[in-house]
Amino acid sequence: xxxxxxxxxxxxxxxxxxxxxxxxxxxxxxxxxxxxxxxxxxxxxxxxxxxxxxxxxxxxxxxxxxxxxxxxxxxxxxxxxxxxxxxxxxxxxxxxxxxxxxxxxxxxxxxxxxxxxxxxxxxxxxxxxxxxxxxxxxxxxxxxxxxxxxxxxxxxxxxxxxxxxxxxxxxxxxxxxxxxxxxxxxxxxxxxxxxxxxxxxxxxxxxxxxxxxxxxxxxxxxxxxxxxxxxxxxxxxxxxxxxxxxxxxxxxxxxxxxxxxxxxxxxxxxxxxxxxxxxxxxxxxxxxxxxxxxxxxxxxxxxxxxxxxxxxxxxxxxxxxxxxxxxx
Numbered sequence: 001x002x003x004x005x006x007x008x009x010x011x012x013x014x015x016x017x018x019x020x021x022x023x024x025x026x027x028x029x030x031x032x033x034x035x036x037x038x039x040x041x042x043x044x045x046x047x048x049x050x051x052x053x054x055x056x057x058x059x060x061x062x063x064x065x066x067x068x069x070x071x072x073x074x075x076x077x078x079x080x081x082x083x084x085x086x087x088x089x090x091x092x093x094x095x096x097x098x099x100x101x102x103x104x105x106x107x108x109x110x111x112x113x114x115x116x117x118x119x120x121x122x123x124x125x126x127x128x129x130x131x132x133x134x135x136x137x138x139x140x141x142x143x144x145x146x147x148x149x150x151x152x153x154x155x156x157x158x159x160x161x162x163x164x165x166x167x168x169x170x171x172x173x174x175x176x177x178x179x180x181x182x183x184x185x186x187x188x189x190x191x192x193x194x195x196x197x198x199x200x201x202x203x204x205x206x207x208x209x210x211x212x213x214x215x216x217x218x219x220x221x222x223x224x225x226x227x228x229x230x231x232x233x234x235x236x237x238x239x240x241x242x243x244x245x246x247x248x249x250x251x252x253x254x255x256x257x258x259x260x261x262x263x264x265x266x267x268x269x270x271x272x273x274x275x276x277x278x279x280x281x282x283x284x285x286x287x288x289x290x291x292x293x294x295x296x297x298x299x300x301x302x303x304x305x306x307x308x309x310x311x312x313x314x315x316x317x318x319x320x321x322x323x324x325x326x327x328x
Contacts, residue, residue, distance in 0.1 A: 073092055078294045155252040
């Protein structure tokens with residue numbers, strides 16, 4: 001009788017173990033070998049080395065919803081980041097070095113705001129006023145505040161404003177450029193090198209990457225004055241002559257091709273033949289701040305909109321699954 005009881009116990013134990021094995025095979029969430037790379041998790045277009053990713057379902061097990069496929073971009077390189085969760089959701093050649101045209105004016109604005117007061121006065125020189133092609137229309141001898149120059153820098157991409165800021169902050173362009181590269185190093189922008197405050201061609205080899213531009217943009221957006229300026233649709237600086245300011249009136253209309261996109265918050269477009277069309281954009285998507293950097297594009301507006309729509313789809317359809325867990 002005891003032997004029969006032992007045999008029955010053994011049989012039931014084997015059956016139980018087999019059932020557990022079958023059950024766990026049906027729940028891949030607990031299998032550490034199911035998903036191990038960012039491409040498998042969210043379909044990103046570039047692996048990120050030296051990172052460990054937890055296993056996530058590729059399909060929503062409750063709703064049977066497949067994660068959306070990432071868009072195919074024409075841009076040479078790009079990155080998409082959810083600043084609210086501080087996580088990357090898309091990458092394409094995000095560490096590829098390339099020129100970034102006027103988007104580097106973000107650094108120029110940062111240094112102006114960090115090294116001067118908003119109401120500090122800068123006198124425009126002949127050198128600064130002669131910088132072309134894009135300008136806010138400065139004349140030699142005009143006196144404007146740092147805030148007004150940053151407005152002209154960021155909204156209409158004034159190269160004359162960039163040069164005036166460089167001279168006003170450091171005394172001359174070369175020392176200001178040294179300050180730019182020093183700040184880049186402090187921020188961890190290890191694949192960036194500046195040669196002027198505007199992003200124009202002709203002063204030597206200069207470069208950055210989408211990832212570095214994202215680092216810079218996130219830092220710049222932490223400053224309330226910067227965030228306020230880049231979110232403006234238009235600004236009118238009135239004619240003023242007093243004991244401090246001396247300038248004509250300026251109309252500054254935001255030149256971003258995404259200015260009419262729902263939830264637009266900033267920040268800066270750029271173009272040179274060398275860099276092609278570039279765009280850094282911040283948009284509120286489903287109460288999340290989405291930052292997109294696109295470099296070297298024939299259709300920067302379309303590429304950026306594709307990534308914003310992709311982010312929206314992820315936020316709506318994958319609420320139970322987090323964005324790719326990579327701090328920036």
